[in-house]
Amino acid sequence: xxxxxxxxxxxxxxxxxxxxYFAGITVQPDPxxxxxxxxxxxxxxxxxxxxGAYDLARAARVIEGADIVALQEVERHWxxxxxxxxxxxxxxxxxxxxxxxxxxxxxxxxxxEGSRIINRRRQFGPMILSRWPILWSRLHxxxxxxxxxxxxTQTAALEACIDAPTGPVRVFSLHLAHVGVDERLDQITxxxxxxxxxxxxxxxxxxxxxxxxxNWTEAHPEPPNPTSVxxxxxxxxxxxxxxxxxxxxxxxxxxxxxxxxxxxxxxxQCGVSLHTHSKQIAGQMRLRQLDHILISADxxxxxxxxxxxxxxxxxxxxxLWAELGF
Numbered sequence: 001x002x003x004x005x006x007x008x009x010x011x012x013x014x015x016x017x018x019x020x021y022f023a024g025i026t027v028q029p030d031p032x033x034x035x036x037x038x039x040x041x042x043x044x045x046x047x048x049x050x051x052g053a054y055d056l057a058r059a060a061r062v063i064e065g066a067d068i069v070a071l072q073e074v075e076r077h078w079x080x081x082x083x084x085x086x087x088x089x090x091x092x093x094x095x096x097x098x099x100x101x102x103x104x105x106x107x108x109x110x111x112x113e114g115s116r117i118i119n120r121r122r123q124f125g126p127m128i129l130s131r132w133p134i135l136w137s138r139l140h141x142x143x144x145x146x147x148x149x150x151x152x153t154q155t156a157a158l159e160a161c162i163d164a165p166t167g168p169v170r171v172f173s174l175h176l177a178h179v180g181v182d183e184r185l186d187q188i189t190x191x192x193x194x195x196x197x198x199x200x201x202x203x204x205x206x207x208x209x210x211x212x213x214x215n216w217t218e219a220h221p222e223p224p225n226p227t228s229v230x231x232x233x234x235x236x237x238x239x240x241x242x243x244x245x246x247x248x249x250x251x252x253x254x255x256x257x258x259x260x261x262x263x264x265x266x267x268x269q270c271g272v273s274l275h276t277h278s279k280q281i282a283g284q285m286r287l288r289q290l291d292h293i294l295i296s297a298d299x300x301x302x303x304x305x306x307x308x309x310x311x312x313x314x315x316x317x318x319x320l321w322a323e324l325g326f
Contacts, residue, residue: 009270009303036304037164037324040066041232041291043175043317046075046124047086050313054081058314060093066321068162069129070173070232074101076123077109083120087127097129102139104156104175126158126173126233133163135223136204140194142187145180152179157191157233161203161224166326168224169299170198174233176243184236184243192247198225231263231294234317238288239268247294258297266293266322270306276318293322302326 040063047056063069076085087101103123111118128134137160144154157174174191177183203225209217237243248265251257258264267274267289275287295303304323312318 009305035165037068037166037302037326038066039230039232039293039322039324040069040319041173041234041293041321042069042319043072043234043291043315044074045315045317046073046078046081047084048080048315050316055314056081056084056086056089057093060090062312062314062319063090063094063097063129066129067131068164068171068230069097070171071127071129072173072175072234074125074127076103077120078122078124083109090127090129094129097131098134099127099129100134100137100158100160101125101127102137102156102158102173104139104141104154124153125156126175128158128160128162128171128173130160130162130171132165135161135163135168137161138204140191142176143183143190144177145183145186147179150179152177155187157194159194161226167228168226169228169230170226172229172231172233174231174235176234176236178236181237181242185246188243188246195229199227227261227296228298229263229296230299231292232320233292234290235292236290238290239265239292244292258300260297262297263294264297264300264303266295266303267306267320269300269303272306274306274308274320275310276308276320277316291317291320293320295322295324299324 042062044059047054047059049055049058074086074090075081076087077083087099091099103121103125105124107122109120109122111120128137137158140157140159142155142157144152155175155177157172160171162169162171176187203223205217206222235243244265248263275289276291277288279286279288293306302324304325306322308318308320310318
């Protein structure tokens with residue numbers, strides 16, 4: 001069972017196809033529109049499902065079929081996950097994907113065998129997978145507040161530039177703090193500064209190689225730094241929260257307004273109400289949408305649908321998908 005997006009997501013030129021889709025009729029794609037781009041945001045809870053069982057392969061099966069994937073809570077060398085290198089295992093389980101991993105949390109997990117040190121790092125963080133080449137990536141550590149109770153850990157946003165068939169696009173896999181609103185607002189302000197300065201800072205390298213003998217650029221041109229952006233992840237806040245308002249802004253009298261450089265909530269754009277997490281809070285079961293897909297305003301006209309699968313047990317979070325059509 002899936003919670004599907006509404007027909008309001010569909011471009012006007014595809015209304016008949018969208019209506020047929022929601023009626024359950026198989027429709028051949030318009031050859032002039034190109035193949036769809038399927039996005040997936042998924043907090044995999046380091047391979048532990050809603051049933052408490054550790055099964056990373058089960059999470060990998062959920063990922064199959066998506067084109068660009070933003071994962072959170074991927075780890076290396078933890079006892080609870082059998083000391084597995086999960087980024088490496090996911091690469092093995094999903095060999096058709098390019099991958100990038102960014103550890104937000106990094107601690108020593110080394111051991112000694114006789115006189116030899118076996119160097120290992122206990123890591124935890126976001127990951128991006130793509131059917132198309134990941135031209136570059138970089139990790140943005142998010143502001144953190146020291147906490148006495150409960151546990152608080154470093155979180156991060158992993159940014160990658162993906163060479164999609166429709167042109168390069170920047171993708172973020174994001175995990176915001178799980179406790180305090182003010183801490184998340186700090187993190188969002190930091191992230192907005194990073195994004196606002198993107199054009200000025202450029203890609204991971206820029207300029208002319210004045211030491212060609214050292215082969216800094218490996219004969220490649222300066223990498224792209226596109227303005228089209230997709231943010232996906234576990235935001236740990238709901239659609240009507242102060243955090244989402246800070247990210248998206250408000251235009252109550254013009255709900256379809258699109259500012260240049262602004263972000264659009266894919267689910268809201270489609271008129272979809274869904275949940276991605278359930279938890280007992282103060283004696284009540286709360287169904288909450290904590291995971292979100294945000295797209296830059298230039299991508300909004302290409303949004304077709306947003307959905308999740310309430311029956312998927314591979315994590316305590318539900319996978320959240322969105323489809324773009326070009």
